[in-house]
Amino acid sequence: MADPSSYRPKPGQIPDSPGVYKFRDDHGRVIYVGKAKSLRQRLASYFQDLAGLHPRTRTMVTTAASVEWTVVSTEVEALQLEYSWIKEFDPRFNVKYRDDKSYPYLAVTLNEEFPRVQVMRGAKKKGVRYFGPYGHAWAIRETVDLLLRVFPVRTCSAGVFKRSAQIGRPCLLGYIGKCSAPCVERVSAEEHRELAEEFCDFMAGRTGAYIRRLERQMQDAAEEMEYERAARLRDDIGALKRAMEKSAVVLADATDADLIAVAEDELEAAVQIFHVRGGRVRGQRGWVTDKVEAVSTAGLVEHALQQLYGEERGDAVPKEVLVPALPEPVEPVQQWLSGRRGSQVSLRIPQRGDKKDLMATVGRNAQQALALHKTKRASDLTTRSRALEEIAQALGLDAVPLRIECFDISHLQGEDVVASMVVFEDGLARKSEYRRFQIKTFEGQDDVRSMHEVIGRRFKRYLQEKQKSGEWTEEPPADAPVEDDGAPDALSGRPTDEDGRPKRFAYPPQLVVVDGGAPQVAAARRALDELGIDDVAVCGLAKRLEEVWLPDEEDPAVLPRSSEGLYLLQRVRDEAHRFAIGYQRTKRTKRLKSSPLDAVAGLGDSRRQALLKHFGSLKKLRAATIDEICEVPGVGRKTAETVAAALAGAAPAAPAVNTATGEIIEDDGAPPAALSAERGQDR
Missing domain, CATH: 3.30.420 (Nucleotidyltransferase; domain 5)
Incomplete structure (x- = not known):
């Protein structure tokens, strides 16, 4: 890894003018190209303290071994030169767009003596006029088939064109009027090129004027009693309108x-x-x-x-x-x-x-x-295997983590604190294994304490399941309670209780991922240590810089930005985040719908919303005085007294009950049916 100070230009060397710069590695290869309004200010930003640089920028400057620049007169010239150099050098640290699929184009080869209309893919060629891209090649062929009636431009290959010229007989399209047959000199090269240019004008959107011209010609032919010509023009107009109908009208006419x-x-x-x-x-x-x-x-x-x-x-x-x-x-x-x-x-x-x-x-x-x-990307088996191997190597695991569990905490300003657990097996989500938790011990914005609680509760349940199935040979810790809400498990082949219900936490993961940095990782590791579990690896993924943190490490582990392992960890973390937010929103919605304010006579939706908006939460509203409630616009003293009395006498919300089993659902996971409903709301 190179030290940027070793190749930093001396003060005063870099001009304060527009230009384009190139970073090269120790082999002389260009690895990054950029432009700047002021080269001095832009390049100075790369040679600051490495800790202050974005991780990707830090990787680039430590990979580079030299920097050079070219001064231009304007920012527009800098933009043009930057593009030219990116195309020429293909730098590894520049953004490279790649087509997400191969798009077909309608091409007119205006660079030939007799232009040809055809479907083309791949790199564009000089002198060829392109239209599209289209979603499907058949859509191009349908459009061309309609337009050839009006613009009979040749569509045959060079070989067919040459053979027809040799034998003096056109192909089938020439006989049915869908080609002007320049191969047998029915039209001259100039006339055929004029047809091709009219075809291009129509495809470029200049349709209205051309159709109006044909309509005038049709009327003139009818007035002169040239009914066959008028009928032919009528059919041409119909063909053009059908071709236009294949493109949806989305903006005002003539908008480009x-x-x-x-x-x-x-x-x-x-x-x-x-x-x-x-x-x-x-x-x-x-x-x-x-x-x-x-x-x-x-x-x-x-x-x-x-x-x-x-x-x-x-x-x-x-x-x-x-x-x-x-x-x-x-x-x-x-x-x-x-x-x-x-x-x-x-x-x-x-x-x-x-x-x-x-x-x-x-x-x-x-x-x-x-x-x-x-x-x-996720469905490819080879890619998933490589991702798991990269994770194992980066985290120093003895084997690839075939089962990964990720935990995330969600709350709204410290209220309705919940957690989620998502499971990935062999790199794929196992949604039947997802679980949801309510944080029991406290309310507040303390993700570290919440993470410690939820990890402890999940693995206490694991120790309990292990003891029930006879796999546990030692006494579990004294603080490992026996709790089971009876949530069914969709996976077959797992250990079951005496009544035949599958055990919910019978299998441990090889890797626990927490959403957060070093504090959350330390809390998760501490929870596992308190339970005597030392065979489960822990790491954290900090969202801001996508850093992978390990317990007792001062610096995060480095996974390359293009690493499939980092991509998989990100997917796992994002899924846990999505699932936690969905559960938190569901709880908040239920709480708001069953608000004690609903029972206050004369208090409509507008004033209820005004009260909640003013105080921020029902908890703060309950603690407010009558005078403070009167400060809310539209709330008089009598209404304020009624609100205060209603909140003072409101009982705590009743716990949720599993209607199938009659048990109280405190937290540790919803049955798969409930999960499906919650996931549907979250989407």
Whole structure:
């Protein structure tokens, strides 16, 4: 690992002007390219104390062995040069977008003497006009089939075209009127190119003027009693309208815009783009990327704009580009886009109306793309095996953790404190094993004490189950109570009680993951030590920097950002967080619905909400004086006295009862049926 101070430029060497810089490793390979309005200020930010750098930035500067820069005159030039160098050097620490699938395009080979219409995938070629991308190749072929009636451009390969020219006879499309047959000189090269350009204009969204022109020609032909020609024009207009109907109208007519949305988490991001031409969605595409560098949503948008328009023809840049966040600064990017188009381009965030609604649709597509990418990644057996091996190696385990349990604490300002336990076996979620806990001993914002309690209760139950099944050969600790709420277990083959019900905590995990840093990890380890359990590993995942903490370690364990092991730990932690929040929200909703304020005569929903909003919680409202309650707008003294009396006489809420067994449900896990209902609410 290199020391950044060993290659830090001397004071005064770096110019205070716009430019682009490159970090190289000890082999001379470019590992990062960036741009800056002020090279001096930007590069100085890399050579501060390593502890103050983002972990990904810290990894980059310690991997590098040198830095160099190039001065340019404007920020727009810096943007252009940055893109060129990223394409040339492919730096490992720069964001790289990769298509989440291979999209087909409709291509018109204007670089040939006789342009051809065809479906193309892969890298774009110079001199070829592209439309799309489309979701399916058959959608392109249906559109082309309709348009060839009006624009009979050739679609045959070079071999078929050459053979038809040799034998002097066109192919089938030439006979049925869907090709102008330039191969046998039915039209000249100039006439055929004009057809191809009209085809491109129509596909680019300039549809209204062309259809109106055909309608005028049809009327003129009818007035001149050229009824066959008028009928043919009528059929052409119908074919064009059917082709247009295949694209949904989403914005006002003649609106040309690209909408870009981003869905992201700590490690990955998905980008979705809708291409709207003439008010209709003409194409859609998406990318996914690993967050190799520390990048914000605005930075992801800027990279997406570079990727999208860096190599496109100028007319591929629309008049308007709608984004979820503006690059910082936005002026150079907007100038660059305007330069690419040759006219002014509006880069903005939609605030209202149809464009905002369509942006929400693009955002949902981005979320689905990211979820699908994660699902595919998680479902791969080889990937899961590698993830478990990486976790075992990073944590120093003797074997891979086939069963991982993760715990998370959730509360709202110290009230309704709950915990969740999620289970992953062989890298996959076992939702029938999920459990929920109510924190019993105290209320308050103390996640460390809560974590100690929930870990202790889970493993006390494990010791109890072990003793019942005869696997325990020593006396369990004296403070290991015998408790069992009888929640059924969906897994077969587990030890069962005398009445045949499966045991809920009969199997220990190989690894316990807690949501938090060193304090939470220490609390979990202490709870296990108090129970005499020393064969279960513990680690914590701190969400802010995705650090993996181990007991009694001053520094976190280092898992590479691209590590499948880190990705699996993150999935486990996020699932525990989701499950805990869902349970906490359910409890809060039930508490609010059964509020003692409901019984106060003359107190409507508006004033109930005003009271709760003013005091923050029912507990604080109960402790308030009548004069303090009167300070709430709309609450008079008589109402305040009634509220105070109602709260003073309110009894504690009755405990929840399992209607199937008649037992009180205190905490330790809901039956799978309840879990399914809760998960449905959480989604």
